[in-house]
Amino acid sequence: MLEFKQAMRRRYKNRPYRKKGAGIRDRVIFCLKIMLALSVVSAVSLICIFGYDCLTQSDYFRAETITVEGNQILSEEEVIKETLVKPGDNILSINLSMVRKRLMANTWIAEAEVVRKIPSGIVVRIKEHKPLAVLDLGKEFLLNDHGEIFKEKTTTDPENLPLVKGLKFSDLSLSGARISPSFNSLMTVLKLGMKPESILPNSSITLINVDREIGLTVFAFDKTIKLGFNNYPDKYERLEKVFYHAKNGRDFSDFETVDLNNLSRIVICPAANPAEAPEEYKKEV
Incomplete structure (x- = not known):
């Protein structure tokens, strides 16, 4: 039993001593890294938001042409009216999924697809019921x-x-x-x-x-x-x-x-x- 206690004392005695200040410094560095990462993420987010606003408000992407394909019974004017898309709307700000849902609400339309044609066009493709x-x-x-x-x-x-x-x-x-x-x-x-x-x-x-x-x-x-x-x-x-x-x-x-x-x-x-x-x-x- 005495030999075991002496062995344990030698074990703890031989452990390297870590200064208290080193642990504090590591924690500070870790916190700084976290803050830096958050700052980078925030900056990138702000850049993305600013870029999105610029693109969706730019006159360069205003809709000048709205093309309808596949209509035989419905007129082109009727199809465009269903989309609620107007000339001058920014094509990047248009929710294509929502436009498609509006089209599918028309009882004559069996299938619908809406795509952007950069820089200033919207193409509406429909398939009517026969x-x-x-x-x-x-x-x-x-x-x-x-x-x-x-x-x-x-x-x-x-x-x-x-x-x-x-x-x-x-x-x-x-x-x-x-x-x-x-x-x-x-x-x-x-x-x-x-x-x-x-x-x-x-x-x-x-x-x-x-x-x-x-x-x-x-x-x-x-x-x-x-x-x-x-x-x-x-x-x-x-x-x-x-x-x-x-x-x-x-x-x-x-x-x-x-x-x-x-x-x-x-x-x-x-x-x-x-x-x-x-x-x-x-x-x-």
Whole structure:
């Protein structure tokens, strides 16, 4: 035990002595370094703030041109009005994200992008919804090429769209729900009608009646065309032949109704004295 105490005394005795003043000096130096670092950070921040103010208030970056790309239905003036950006605004002070949100609030705009064109330009690129038809669901709504309702129809919307009757809200694709066969058939016919060479272009269709039992009936060219369900490309080929025979006066010169439900047995009602179709089925082409 005595030997252990003596060993401990020698250990502490051999430790180097650190002056008290050295510890104080180290702390002072450390504090000075912290203060210097804070001063540098503050100075850099002030320079950045001053530089930002100079840039966002400089006449050099004033908006002289606001270019709109991708608009077909909306006018350039309507799109620019939605942005709230005015000529003379500093383009660096404009919140591009906020401008995009304003654009997306317009029911016609499906996608939007806003970019700066240094030194004095703003470019607005939009993609509009492509309307395919008007759905009558108690109220009339516009349907786009993705099968989505994107707005309620108003008097200023395009008029040369097929009117669709017979569907219900439960037939539509909402919240990931499964699409009904009736709605799927409608979209197939409308997409066929988008093709330039289509025998039944959407611009010539006045009404599409959807029935859960008998399928689709299309009113176009003052005629009734019963398509039913499925095999629409084949039915369009047969319909093209029917029009060809009617045009060339083979067997019949005109018809009122053609039933294409069964491709093995196509039924045609010739029109000896073609009567005018009801007003709601008429359409200028």
